[in-house]
Amino acid sequence: MAANPHHILQPVKVGFMTASVVAALAFNLLPWQDVRGVPDLLALVLTFWCVHQPRKMGIGIAWLLGLVMDTANGALFGQHALAYAALAYTAQGLHRRILSFPPWPQALHVLVLLLGSQLLMLAVRMLAGGTFPGVSFFVGGVIAAALWPLATFVLLAPQRRPHEVDETRPI
Amino acid sequence: MEHTPPQFFHRGPAPIARLTFFALLSVFLMVLDARFRYAEPLRQVLAIVAYPLQQIATAPFTAIARSREFFSTQSALREQNTALRAQKLRDAEDLLKLQALRTENDSLRRLLAAKEQVPGEAIFAEIVYAGRDPFSRKVIIDRGAQHGVQTGQPVVDASGVLGQVTRVQPLLAEVTLIIDKDHAIPVQVVRNGLRGVAYGSGDGSTLELRHMASNAEVEAGDLLVTSGLDGLYPRGLPVAKIAKIERDSAYAFAKILGQPVAGTTQHQQVLVLAAEASAPTWSAEPDRAKKGARTKRSARKGE
Numbered sequence: 022m023a024a025n026p027h028h029i030l031q032p033v034k035v036g037f038m039t040a041s042v043v044a045a046l047a048f049n050l051l052p053w054q055d056v057r058g059v060p061d062l063l064a065l066v067l068t069f070w071c072v073h074q075p076r077k078m079g080i081g082i083a084w085l086l087g088l089v090m091d092t093a094n095g096a097l098f099g100q101h102a103l104a105y106a107a108l109a110y111t112a113q114g115l116h117r118r119i120l121s122f123p124p125w126p127q128a129l130h131v132l133v134l135l136l137g138s139q140l141l142m143l144a145v146r147m148l149a150g151g152t153f154p155g156v157s158f159f160v161g162g163v164i165a166a167a168l169w170p171l172a173t174f175v176l177l178a179p180q181r182r183p184h185e186v187d188e189t190r191p192i
Numbered sequence: 193m194e195h196t197p198p199q200f201f202h203r204g205p206a207p208i209a210r211l212t213f214f215a216l217l218s219v220f221l222m223v224l225d226a227r228f229r230y231a232e233p234l235r236q237v238l239a240i241v242a243y244p245l246q247q248i249a250t251a252p253f254t255a256i257a258r259s260r261e262f263f264s265t266q267s268a269l270r271e272q273n274t275a276l277r278a279q280k281l282r283d284a285e286d287l288l289k290l291q292a293l294r295t296e297n298d299s300l301r302r303l304l305a306a307k308e309q310v311p312g313e314a315i316f317a318e319i320v321y322a323g324r325d326p327f328s329r330k331v332i333i334d335r336g337a338q339h340g341v342q343t344g345q346p347v348v349d350a351s352g353v354l355g356q357v358t359r360v361q362p363l364l365a366e367v368t369l370i371i372d373k374d375h376a377i378p379v380q381v382v383r384n385g386l387r388g389v390a391y392g393s394g395d396g397s398t399l400e401l402r403h404m405a406s407n408a409e410v411e412a413g414d415l416l417v418t419s420g421l422d423g424l425y426p427r428g429l430p431v432a433k434i435a436k437i438e439r440d441s442a443y444a445f446a447k448i449l450g451q452p453v454a455g456t457t458q459h460q461q462v463l464v465l466a467a468e469a470s471a472p473t474w475s476a477e478p479d480r481a482k483k484g485a486r487t488k489r490s491a492r493k494g495e
Contacts, residue, residue: 050249052321092238099221110211151327
């Protein structure tokens with residue numbers, strides 16, 4: 022299921038990228054009553070597209086989506102935006118390195134990226150005088166990183182070619 | 193400019209330049225929001241974008257709650273009906289007493305030439321969900337600017353004070369709970385009238401009665417009600433029950449923790465009260481506790 026170097030993917034559809042981002046945003050907007058440790062799927066999907074399609078997904082879109090998250094969450098305005106922009110920047114910068122690894126080491130890279138963005142949010146909120154939410158705040162990042170191989174499987178599915186061998190196909 | 197790459201390879205500004213730009217923009221917005229509260233119009237625009245998605249995301253949960261209500265058995269309903277009838281009888285007695293007391297109180301107030309407390313209009317609302325921001329304690333209610341909710345209005349439920357409206361969107365409003373770390377509420381011990389200010393303790397579920405001398409006459413189980421000194425919360429609303437007191441002679445102040453009486457579950461009904469009409473004029477130097485001043489300042493803007 023990994024991005025096999027011998028397996029050539031079809032070009033991505035922008036419509037699918039948009040749909041996946043909207044779905045992740047909707048997941049984040051579910052009424053997570055007092056459940057802590059819910060993975061931030063939007064951050065995961067953003068990281069995914071920044072790694073796989075760094076020319077189509079970038080810092081600007083991530084920043085805007087962060088603003089939407091801040092509004093919906095009632096968080097400090099710009100907190101998610103800053104974290105997502107930094108996340109998109111690092112993911113774009115590291116995309117060649119990350120893609121050269123098999124799925125689980127990729128997930129380790131993503132874990133570092135996600136925890137980094139959460140640390141940034143924590144730092145900003147502590148500076149603004151917020152309550153320390155406890156270590157459970159970081160559980161979401163760990164779970165999201167563990168979902169990376171699954172995300173790779175699902176989000177790359179539309180780009181995979183069918184397996185049947187066609188004699189007339191050049192590659 | 194002979195050496196510019198062809199348009200085919202053009203990729204816009206360097207990533208680090210973009211990051212710097214957006215990071216500075218975020219910091220700018222955060223400062224605007226946290227210190228001056230100028231980011232509200234932009235927030236409102238984005239709220240309109242997020243609202244339909246939010247509605248779609250919460251719809252299944254609302255539907256489940258509604259259908260569970262619909263399918264509740266007849267016996268349960270009958271039981272509830274009996275209980276409510278009994279409750280009504282008990283309440284009727286209190287109500288009669290209350291009416292008598294109110295007229296008596298009115299005449300006494302007139303005698304004292306005190307300002308009459310005008311009971312304002314209350315707005316009925318339902319908690320849609322608890323705020324997802326793990327750094328603060330807020331709930332979102334389903335009434336907003338369209339229904340006449342304003343920032344600064346106190347919010348209560350059947351058992352006591354829940355919090356205060358701190359941000360209004362067109363169709364939703366955000367209520368900061370009394371257990372939020374940035375929230376302060378002036379209270380009074382019912383038993384002896386001792387006054388104090390209760391802050392959110394920061395652990396997410398209790399209130400702390402700060403700056404009380406270590407020999408202050410407070411006991412576990414005492415009920416705290418609003419004292420009405422801030423001109424915002426009406427007087428006499430239950431706030432919290434004292435849960436724990438730690439008196440240590442090494443410190444000047446006792447550590448007093450209270451458990452709020454109001455609950456914050458989903459689909460719970462609340463009342464948004466009108467802000468006190470008889471608020472005293474703002475003194476020239478706001479030398480009150482800094483923590484409460486922020487919420488109060490925003491409240492004053494809304495009035």
